Amino acid sequence: MGQKESIMKDMEVTLCSQKIKGLIGLIVFTSVQPEHQRIFQAWPQQPPEFRDVLIEYTEKLKELNEGIMKAMAKSLKLEEESFLKQCGDTNMFARFNYYPPCKRPESVLGLKSHADGSAMTLLLQDPNVEGLQILRDNNWFKVSIIPDALVVNVGDQMEMMSNGVFKSPIHRAVINSEKERLTIAMFCAPDVESEIGPVDELIDESRPKLYKTIKNYVKTYFQYYQQNKRAIDAVRV
Ligand SMILES: O=C(O)CCC(=O)C(=O)O
Numbered sequence: 001m002g003q004k005e006s007i008m009k010d011m012e013v014t015l016c017s018q019k020i021k022g023l024i025g026l027i028v029f030t031s032v033q034p035e036h037q038r039i040f041q042a043w044p045q046q047p048p049e050f051r052d053v054l055i056e057y058t059e060k061l062k063e064l065n066e067g068i069m070k071a072m073a074k075s076l077k078l079e080e081e082s083f084l085k086q087c088g089d090t091n092m093f094a095r096f097n098y099y100p101p102c103k104r105p106e107s108v109l110g111l112k113s114h115a116d117g118s119a120m121t122l123l124l125q126d127p128n129v130e131g132l133q134i135l136r137d138n139n140w141f142k143v144s145i146i147p148d149a150l151v152v153n154v155g156d157q158m159e160m161m162s163n164g165v166f167k168s169p170i171h172r173a174v175i176n177s178e179k180e181r182l183t184i185a186m187f188c189a190p191d192v193e194s195e196i197g198p199v200d201e202l203i204d205e206s207r208p209k210l211y212k213t214i215k216n217y218v219k220t221y222f223q224y225y226q227q228n229k230r231a232i233d234a235v236r237v
């Protein structure tokens with residue numbers, strides 16, 4: 001066995017034993033919107049077209065996110081801009097998740113169970129390898145791959161704005177024993193200065209206000225995430 005091969009084996013053993021932390025190779029997690037928050041030095045320089053493709057992808061997904069949020073408002077008989085107005089300028093973050101294969105996939109998690117702290121997340125799945133699972137009634141359900149489709153995931157801040165009508169689901173990503181997996185999550189979040197909470201029209205005697213109205217939920221979210229707790233529980237009334 002050559003030296004390189006033995007180092008790879010050691011790494012695999014080490015990674016697989018990190019049961020709690022999860023096995024994930026994060027390639028990039030970067031702010032893509034608004035434009036002035038793009039730090040190009042932190043973006044991969046290769047392939048050369050990476051920057052232009054990510055910018056174009058961001059623009060397309062910004063439009064898509066706005067369309068979806070309008071449709072969601074209309075479906076609740078709200079004025080279509082209700083959620084968007086509350087969010088202000090959309091902040092977007094792209095996260096490239098790389099999951100290496102692991103021979104003992106049952107003993108590691110790719111991404112631990114969590115709900116997203118965004119308002120909405122648009123997830124581009126790996127076209128060949130499944131891994132995303134959603135928790136419902138205490139059972140994990142796999143999300144099948146639909147070619148060229150995006151998974152639209154409701155985040156905590158949409159749950160809050162809709163006063164709990166739209167639920168932010170708990171999900172996780174599992175590892176494949178043979179194949180690597182790559183996904184791109186685009187998190188769409190409100191401006192940090194925007195006050196986020198249930199819209200007035202969704203509060204009445206039969207459905208009182210279920211969440212507090214707060215600014216910069218994402219900050220609270222990450223504090224709780226580190227402690228394996230759900231931040232949304234901290235903003236329930
Ligand atoms: O890679 C996946 O399938 C899930 C990614 C995810 O949930 C996230 O990045 O928040």
Ligand SMILES: [Fe+2]
Pocket residue numbers: 114115116171
């Ligand atoms: Fe997620």
